[in-house]
Each structure stands twice: as C-alpha cells, then as structure tokens.
Amino acid sequence: MDGNGRWAKQRGLPRLEGHRRGVETVREIIDGARELGIRYLTLYAFSVENNRRPQDEVGGLMSLLEYFLDRETATLVKNQVRLLTIGRTQELPDFVRRPLERAIQATAHFTEHTLILALNYGARTELLDAVAAYSRAVAAGAEPAAAPSWETLNRYLYTAAIPDPDLVIRTSGEMRVSNFLLLQSAYAEYVFTPTLWPDFTKEALAVAVADYARRERRFGLTSEQMKPSGA
Ligand code: IPE
Numbered sequence: 001m002d003g004n005g006r007w008a009k010q011r012g013l014p015r016l017e018g019h020r021r022g023v024e025t026v027r028e029i030i031d032g033a034r035e036l037g038i039r040y041l042t043l044y045a046f047s048v049e050n051n052r053r054p055q056d057e058v059g060g061l062m063s064l065l066e067y068f069l070d071r072e073t074a075t076l077v078k079n080q081v082r083l084l085t086i087g088r089t090q091e092l093p094d095f096v097r098r099p100l101e102r103a104i105q106a107t108a109h110f111t112e113h114t115l116i117l118a119l120n121y122g123a124r125t126e127l128l129d130a131v132a133a134y135s136r137a138v139a140a141g142a143e144p145a146a147a148p149s150w151e152t153l154n155r156y157l158y159t160a161a162i163p164d165p166d167l168v169i170r171t172s173g174e175m176r177v178s179n180f181l182l183l184q185s186a187y188a189e190y191v192f193t194p195t196l197w198p199d200f201t202k203e204a205l206a207v208a209v210a211d212y213a214r215r216e217r218r219f220g221l222t223s224e225q226m227k228p229s230g231a
C-alpha cells in the first residue's frame with residue numbers, strides 16, 4: 001500500500017490525512033478481495049523501516065491502526081474473516097497490541113477468508129527470526145542438526161501457516177519490492193499500478209486480478225510442461 005503521502009501532498013494536506021484516506025481504501029479492498037473469492041489477502045501496512053519515519057507520523061499510523069481495529073473487528077467477525085499478522089508485533093505499542101490480540105482471537109475460528117496485516121514486518125528480519133527460532137529448536141533437540149531443507153526452514157517463517165502469494169500488487173508507481181515477502185514471492189506475479197493507494201478501488205483490484213489470470217506461470221518449467229497433457 002503505497003502513495004498515501006503523495007496523495008496528501010498533491011492536495012496540500014498533511015501526510016496523516018493521506019494515511020486516513022488509505023484506511024478507507026483498506027476497508028474497500030478487504031471487501032473487494034472477499035467478493036473476488038481471494039482467500040488470503042496480505043496488506044503491507046507498516047515495515048520495520050517505517051519505524052524510522054518522523055515520530056509523529058509513526059504515532060499517527062499507530063493511532064490509525066488502533067482506530068481501524070476498534071472499528072473493523074466487528075465487520076471482520078460479521079464477514080467471517082480471520083485476522084493474522086506477520087512481523088515483530090511484540091514491539092508495537094500496547095494500545096495497538098491489545099485490540100490486535102482481541103481481533104485475532106475473535107476471528108481465529110474462521111477458515112474461508114484470511115486477512116494478514118504485515119506490521120513491523122521486514123523480510124530480512126523475518127529470515128533472522130526464523131534462523132534464530134530454528135537454531136533454538138536444534139539446540140532443544142526438536143530438529144536434527146543437519147542443514148535444514150526449504151520445507152523445514154519454511155516452518156519457521158512468520159508465514160508458516162499461510163500459502164505463498166500468487167499476486168503482489170504495488171500501488172503508486174514505485175517498481176520495487178521494499179523488503180516484502182522476499183522468499184514467499186519467489187514465483188509470485190507482480191502488478192505495478194501508478195494509482196496512489198487512497199485512489200485504489202475494488203474495480204482496480206479486479207483489473208489487477210484479471211491481468212494476473214492472463215499470465216502463464218511456469219515455475220521454472222517450459223510452457224509445454226505447463227499445459228495439461230493432450231492439450
Ligand atoms: C503508505 O504510503 C505506506 C505506509 C507506510 C503506511 P506512504 O506513506 O509510503 O506514501 P508516499 O510514498 O510518501 O507517497
């Protein structure tokens with residue numbers, strides 16, 4: 001979700017106003033994803049690096065997160081959407097962690113749709129946390145001391161229980177990945193749109209998904225191998 005700051009700047013508004021509008025887009029896209037039958041939606045809401053923004057902006061983003069959780073938990077329950085997080089959420093302020101925990105617990109039994117908030121997330125931090133957890137498991141005798149397979153190490157990532165993303169969308173015209181799900185996106189398709197996040201819509205999401213559906217994913221194989229036999 002990128003472009004909140006520029007959206008605000010274009011209108012002569014404070015950056016936080018852009019983030020406020022961005023929250024409205026979040027609500028619309030959660031709805032749109034559900035309507036499109038997308039079972040897992042991950043929103044990159046706050047990166048490890050975002051912590052280094054001016055403290056009033058960081059504080060404003062945290063307050064917005066609290067506001068979103070207070071307001072949206074009931075909607076998630078109503079729509080049977082399970083909430084999960086990835087990232088070092090233990091470092092978030094208490095006033096965010098409490099409603100976050102509440103929302104996670106209130107929706108834990110839903111299975112059809114999952115919303116994953118990447119909060120204080122970074123792919124490199126995730127790898128470090130996975131290696132540390134794996135090392136502890138080896139030391140405790142829960143894992144063999146041999147070099148781990150990908151399947152084994154995968155179980156120590158934040159996303160252990162979440163499938164790899166099929167499609168990654170970045171708004172605002174930036175064509176970079178910015179430390180987002182680097183390992184999990186190894187074979188993801190990317191859509192980059194110039195639309196700023198506050199202007200992104202359900203319709204734009206559907207367009208990105210249609211673009212994705214036209215692509216041939218080969219996972220390193222040949223086109224012929226990907227065709228069903230006899231075709
Ligand atoms: C939102 O957009 C991303 C968040 C960190 C919430 P930005 O705040 O990065 O907006 P730009 O890039 O300054 O336009």
Ligand code: MG
Binds near residue numbers: 002003
């Ligand atoms: Mg940005």
